[in-house]
Each structure stands twice: as C-alpha cells, then as structure tokens.
Amino acid sequence: GSYVDVYRGSWVEPTGKKSQVAIKILRPFARNGDGEPINERLRKRVDREVIVWRALRSPYILELYGFRSGEQPCLVSPWCNNGTLTEYLQAHHLSDADKLHLLAQAGKGLQYLHEYSPPISHGDIKPSNILIDDENRPRLCDFGLSRFLGEISPELQTSFVGQGTKGYQSPELVRDGVQDLPGDVYAFGCLILEVMSGNAPFYKLKAGKAILITTAGSIPEPSAHPDLPATDPLWGIMRKCWASPSNRP
Template sequence: ETSIWIQSKHSNVLPFLGYQVVDGQPRLVSPWMKNGTLEEYLKKHSNISDVDKLILQATEGLTYLHGSVPPIAHGDLKPANILITDEFTAALCDIGISRFILDGHTGLTTSGSAEGSSGFQAKELITGESLPTLQSDIYAMGGTLSGRKPFHSAPTHGRIIMLIVTDQMCQPEDHPGLPSDDPLWPFLRKCWSPNPEERPVVAEVIEKVRIILKSCVNIGRH
C-alpha cells in the first residue's frame, strides 16, 4: 500500500504524509479531513450540483490512477472511501488493496486477496476470479455515481452477494432516489455489466459525469 500511495500525487488523491509506529505497529499518516466522507455527505445534503461536483473530482482522481504508468487499480472504491477536503474537494483514500496493472493477469499487489467492500464489488472480485482491475473499479464507480450499492434495497448482505454472482441486473426499485426514466440508468447498467470487457473506461465515466453536471447547471438544480 505504501509504495503505491507515495507515488500517487494528485489533488483528488489523499496525500501520504509518512508513518508512525504505534504499539509496535506502523500506521500510515495522512491529513485529517474534518468534513468526513462522501457517504456521510450524501446522508445530510441534497444539493445535487454539489454532489455531482464531488463525484466529478473523485472520477478525476480515478482517471489519474488509471492513467498512471503502469496503471493503478484502486480496488475498494465507494463513497465511504472518498473524503471531502477543507477546500470542499473530493480525495480518494484507502488504497490498501490498490495494485499496479502490469498485464491482464499479473501485477504488483499489496494484498493477497481481493478483500474490499463486497456490496460495491464486481462478481469477479467476490468469487476470487480476479484481483482488482481497472474494470472492477468501474463497477464500483457505478455505485459511487448513484450513491448506493447496486442492490441497495436487498434485505441482507448475503442477498446482495447472491444477486451479483448470479449476474442479476440492478433495477430502479433498488434505487428509490433514482427514477426509472433517469438518463443515468443505461450508463449505470454498463458499469454494472457482469462482463468486465463490456464496462466503460474511466474516460467515458468522467465525460458522463460532466454531462450530468452541465445539465444540472442548465436547468437550475440547486
């Protein structure tokens, strides 16, 4: 984790300050973010324009990681791992299972497994078929765009996992805050495709977020 974090220098990636040994265990140190996470912000605020700006900035951070040489997969993307800085910008954090992508099957990884937030994870990570990839980040980004796990309304965590691994497609009733006619739905379904190769790349995601943000401004949503 440390080697990847040190190399990640972008305004929308939480900076690495150093480490401190506490009770014999090393602890990585980063700036304190008093504004909390995007997950917490979503629970308290309904200003669509502000939320979209934060999501755009988070996507710019992911674009930086995916565009690095070699590319870096975040591995545990979700609203709870997006912090809000003092300047009210988004910063990706918790890259504990981030990995360099050297080719389609191998890479330098900071974890021996794909442990992460399974409610936001793609099928291939849950089943252990794959370590984190750029495509699995895009799956998780779909949940970040919508603000909820793909099957948010499922009654139990186990039910969520079953729906994901059996290739079920998320429906509007799983996201009561996102109407069935919302133009974001077709794009979310692409992000949540069971086939990693059918998911969009991060450049498409950031373009979609920019379009959404522009539409919010044009129709005066506050």
C-alpha cells in the same frame, strides 16, 4: 476499521506552519474472529498501501505525508474536517448538481490512478473511502487493497477473493478474485447509485445473498431505488459501468 485506530494530530513543517493530520495506527494485538493474530496480514496490507500511496500526486487523491513501518506501522495524512463522502452527504442537503460535481471530481481521481504508469487499481471504491477536504473537494483514500497492475503473481492475486465491499464488488472479483481497472469502473457505477439515490446497491440484502446474485450477473434495478427515477439518464451510465468487463468505459 476494526484493526486500526485513527487519531488527529499536528504536523509542523520546517517553516513552522502547523496543520491538522490524521494518524492511522495498526493495533498491536489485532486478532481475527478465531483469536489468531492477524498483524502480519495487516502489515502486508499497510505495506501495499504505502507502496501505492507514496507515489501519487493529484488534487483528487489524499496526500501521504509520512509513514512508519515495523511492529506497529502508522500512516500520516491530512485531516479532513468534512469527513468522508458518506458523512458529508448526511450533513449537507446537496442538490443533484452538487452531487454530480462531487462524482465528476472523484472520477478524475480514479482516472488519474488508471492513467498512472503502470496503471493502479484502487480496489475498494466507496463513499467511506473518499474524504472531503476543506475546499469541499473529494479525495480518494485508503489504498490498502490497491495495486499496480502487473506487479502481483496469479498465486497472490487469489487473495483478493472476498475483498471489497458488499454491493460494490464486481462479478469477476467475487467469483475469481480478479481485481483490475474494470472492477474499479464497476464500483464507480455503484458509487453513482448510492450518491444519487441515497442507498447502496442491494442494500436490502445480506452480504451472502448480494454476492450470490452478483455472481449470477444481476445488477441493481430502478424499482429498488425510487429516489432515482428509471427515466434518469444516469441509469444508462451505470449499466455501462456494470456491463461485462471488456465493455465497461
């Protein structure tokens, strides 16, 4: 991201075994577009990420090996040579069956979060927040927008307005700042579309226009994604993900 640097390093276990790790470090003098320091807000995001991430244990969730707090916090996790799901799809010519297998595994990671006690909303499901490990298995990562349901006051919850990724934001997120499990399901439908068609929802539109039509209730249409025929059953699954929050899977 714009405010963090990621380095590759070595992790040495007590047994002497070495492994490659990713070290994500917050830049010490990060500023916003107006030149104002934003470290405090970013540190809160890192704190949120640590609180959620450190508790998770699933083969479909990237592990958190360790962290350092303070003025320049950092997070240490496994290094994935295959990169993100976006990079993996670009580097490999996968069959539709292989793509569906990756999606099914990523879905297990999201199911793990939603069935955790208390449930966890990831808050930013998208291909670049899914890493592919050395066994070609997807691992959900980047929990900076994640939260345990019920832990945040209504006042703080309004901070989620404007968060997320263009095309992946649910109507209730862009309109009211509501981040919850149905919002993750909405985003997962968007993930299916991008993986299977090659293009994200509303990829032809600028962010502002995408937000306006999302707020109005518009959803992606097959005509904008010719590589995924309108007759494909996946459209029915995605439309269920994009239904009103109470009607999503």
